[in-house]
Amino acid sequence: MTDFWVGEFRVDVARAKVVSSDQAISLEPRVLKVLLTLAETPGEVVTHETLLEKVWPNVVVAPNAVQRCIGQLRKTFGDDAKQQKVIVTHPKVGYSLIAKVEKTDCRTPEKSSNSGTSHRENRIHWFFGFVLIILIAFFLLRPSSPSNTANLPFEQLTPLTSTDEKEYYPNFSPDGRYLVFNRYIAACENELWIKDLQENTEFQLTKGSGFFGPAAWSPDGNQLAFSSRSGCDAAAEFNHCRSISAVSFLLAQAESQTPRELLACDESDYVAVNWLTNDKVAFIDTYARESKVKSLTLGSGQLALLYQDDQYLPQSLTYSDRNKQLAVTVHDQIQNTAIVLLNTETGVSEFVPLQIPSDFSDYLLWDPSWHPLKDVLLVAARKSLFEIDLEGSFTEYPLSSVSNVYSPTYHPDGNKIVAAMGSFDLDIEAYEVDISDSDGLTVSAQNHQTLYHSTVADYQAKFQTGTSNLSFVSSRSGSEQIWFAENGQLRQLSQFKETININSYAWSPDGQLIALTAKGHLQLLTLDGQLQRLTTPFKVIDVYQWVNAQQLLLSVIHEQQRQVVLFDISLGSHEPIYQGFSHWAQLNIDDSLLYTDWHKTLQIYRDNESQVFSSTRQVPLIDGFMIKENKLVFWSDNKLQVYDLKKQVFSSVELPPTSKQIIGLSDVDFINKRLLLSGYREARKDLVLFHND
Structure with missing residues (x-):
């Protein structure tokens, strides 16, 4: 295929570059082949199967190989998964190149008013282009990095608990003063506790013990909701199902509270409880393991379906009040993992495949939380923290630790992270x-x-x-x-x-x-x-x-x-x-x-x-x-x-x-x-x- 234009970008096929007015970006061979395949039928949907057949013939590739190439092309063209002005994602089908595609001979090159300056700039551009090629070759030929890595922007690590018990699932209160967490006293028996970070004191939130899931704060900080069931030896007919319960934080400051049931599980199993408003929670209903995202309005008891997909089942969710968005982690039967960004006001959803780093390709339990001030999600795996942008790209922050890290959450000011560490x-x-x-x-x-x-x-x-x-x-x-x-x-x-x-x-x-x-x-x-x-x-x-x-x-x-x-x-x-x-x-x-x-x-x-x-x-x-x-x-x-x-x-x-x-x-x-x-x-x-x- 000869050179062509995509919008205001010239694609130099022979040199595998995308050239704009101020830079030339080299493309990996597979990324270029994906672009050429899309450009053959501009505006039309090219399926995942077609891309795999043309770009990776007779080769077994990772499930996210196509998504990774699309992500690189979007960055090259200044596009992103949210705007989709150049490449459009058609969930579970494929992609289409919607920017204007023209052959180079259909455009008249712009003439410079100063030919001497033009030649001098060309020599400068050629020199820096050559240097760029050398640098790219160096980075491509050196041992590959598992993901984009960076140093964690925090210099201090302070223990918050040091008991003989096991603490999990920390979560800051909306004002950042308190921390709720699960304290395990047996393999499947725990209590909910509160730590006052200002006074450095703790008190038990729940009266007695049970098997409680991660607790979520209501936006006003007055209530906490969570999934719950009795412990391992429960004699109930459906002892594996979890209900949705809540406690009053205001009352618990004076005396530990018995959880009140908001929604009985019956044969269903409710997990991943998040507050949408002070009167509404979202959660995952795993009835018959179909996994649907639903909401419950507390005042009326009304249930509503927010998300369902027969192919991709919800695994976890987190809510951003700033964006009015639920980020739902989903996966299918062949281990493809994605984030569904669901606007709770408009009902519009966006499917974002996760570009999981190769060293973590066999890790499936991604449970993110929103950054309070930025459009990124925070997750952990093994001995690393990660931020995921809204295009599904990962930035890794490796930790110098012998222990794994779990359930990281940002402080409401965005300047601290709390997490569980251990084994x-x-x-x-x-x-x-x-x-x-x-x-x-x-x-x-x-x-x-x-x-x-x-x-x-x-x-x-x-x-x-x-x-x-x-x-x-x-x-x-x-x-x-x-x-x-x-x-x-x-x-x-x-x-x-x-x-x-x-x-x-x-x-x-x-x-x-x-x-x-x-x-x-x-x-x-x-x-x-x-x-x-x-x-x-x-x-x-x-x-x-x-x-x-x-x-x-x-x-x-x-x-x-x-x-x-x-x-x-x-x-x-x-x-x-x-x-x-x-x-x-x-x-x-x-x-x-x-x-x-x-x-x-x-x-x-x-x-x-x-x-x-x-x-x-x-x-x-x-x-x-x-x-x-x-x-x-x-x-x-x-x-x-x-x-x-x-x-x-x-x-x-x-x-x-x-x-x-x-x-x-x-x-x-x-x-x-x-x-x-x-x-x-x-x-x-x-x-x-x-x-x-």
């Missing part, structure tokens, strides 16, 4: 497990033992096939690695140099290899610590099962779809088993597929049809599970659940009590009567203040 401590727990199927099915467990404990999370424990050895994931060496206990001697098996999350892994049938997935890649790990990345035509989400010597059952994103596939590690070929979302899956003994769907309901897929696995219909919240010795095994309702797939009989057992809460099943070996679980020991979290004075 979780999970241990590897073991039991002897015995199963008898001579008369029905009976399961028993005894002789509890903590096998491995550190000050960080040790989890995903698995038995090495055919031995008494085991492996697990831990960050005890500073970053997430696989550790291996061989004949009682523990050593670090993997040697990842970069910060990663090990999503899942499985042992080979001969116990000589581990298949794992991290950052979308499938990798093999040997017993001497050698790592081999396998080439796949898709992004790998999870390793579900090592089925036989050569085949792995994987969860992948292929051709913009979630799929479960059988992947042959020798041939590099794959066989699609199921197209659709799955939390977890295992091949059944009859070669059908058992999987948990979007709603965490166990389904069986055979003959191209999915049906609810009726034998577990009444068991709540099935997540991870495994098939061992023709038995379906999982952890649910604080019990070990076992279903004999041949005899079609069910049994469950409550484990002997320990000082820790068991939160999940890791592995089971019925032949050698061994059971591995993850035990929650504690979480160490304190509130800290980033500031300059």
Whole structure:
């Protein structure tokens, strides 16, 4: 394609530059190809699929690759996602180039009144253009940065709490004097507390304890609203559902208050409560896991639907009274994440894909809060704070800390940030497990033992096939690695140099290899610590099962779809088993597929049809599970659940009590009567203040 104009910008195709009256900006090859594709049909919508086919033919790319290129083009043309004067986003469809596009021969170049000055300026522009190219080449060829990084504009870090309890979800009062936060006294039992930052005193907001979500202040500072339910041992029929409750701050200053219920949950589950006015709250309703954003008017009890999308489900929300906008974090089944900016007065919404930094591409839990004075959102992940602009671009502020940072929020003056900092401590727990199927099915467990404990999370424990050895994931060496206990001697098996999350892994049938997935890649790990990345035509989400010597059952994103596939590690070929979302899956003994769907309901897929696995219909919240010795095994309702797939009989057992809460099943070996679980020991979290004075 020859050179052309986009509005007042000349596109120099041969040199991959966009030239304006005062500068020349170089474009990356993929960004230029996106622009050329849009310019082929100006004004018309070019779909995501077309852009992927033309710009990345036969290449597996990150879900936000197109959005990242569009963001760079908008910056080049002085456009943004809010104005969209050059490039328009058509949510869930594609993009269109609406600025005027002309060939260069259709324009008459402007003549300068001083040719000498023109030649001199051209030489100057050529020189600086050359320098610019060298600088760009330097930055492009050096090791890439995971995101735009900057130094945090705060020099001091002051602890606000230092108790033996765990503090979460801090939030400033509208005048900035008070801080509300959750203080946990058990794994799923907490209290709401207030800290007076002026007097440096604390008092309990709620009378008694429960399982309270993050608390939000009403605009006048007189009330606090939050989600709530009873603790872990609640006997209510729907003990997992959360209602919306509130307390009076004015009354609580004299005496802790019993929360009053604003909206009973029934079978719904209400989370992410935010005040819109002193008489109206917004929240996410996760009934049947459909996740809708709704509002509740307190005076009338009227409910209203604010946002719903069958493809993108709300995950969190935050409200800006200055902009009258809700920022709703949403994601779809193939891990695309975006922010929906919803104007609560006009009802107009804008869909903004998040350009998540590559080092955090596997991080899904983005829970932002608005800056009180600027059009940016504040989030945290691992040991970094981020600001997200309204185009979805991230600026990272790495922290010099050994602890992760959570739930950051700006002070109302915009000059301070409060956050929680700390870590979780999970241990590897073991039991002897015995199963008898001579008369029905009976399961028993005894002789509890903590096998491995550190000050960080040790989890995903698995038995090495055919031995008494085991492996697990831990960050005890500073970053997430696989550790291996061989004949009682523990050593670090993997040697990842970069910060990663090990999503899942499985042992080979001969116990000589581990298949794992991290950052979308499938990798093999040997017993001497050698790592081999396998080439796949898709992004790998999870390793579900090592089925036989050569085949792995994987969860992948292929051709913009979630799929479960059988992947042959020798041939590099794959066989699609199921197209659709799955939390977890295992091949059944009859070669059908058992999987948990979007709603965490166990389904069986055979003959191209999915049906609810009726034998577990009444068991709540099935997540991870495994098939061992023709038995379906999982952890649910604080019990070990076992279903004999041949005899079609069910049994469950409550484990002997320990000082820790068991939160999940890791592995089971019925032949050698061994059971591995993850035990929650504690979480160490304190509130800290980033500031300059």
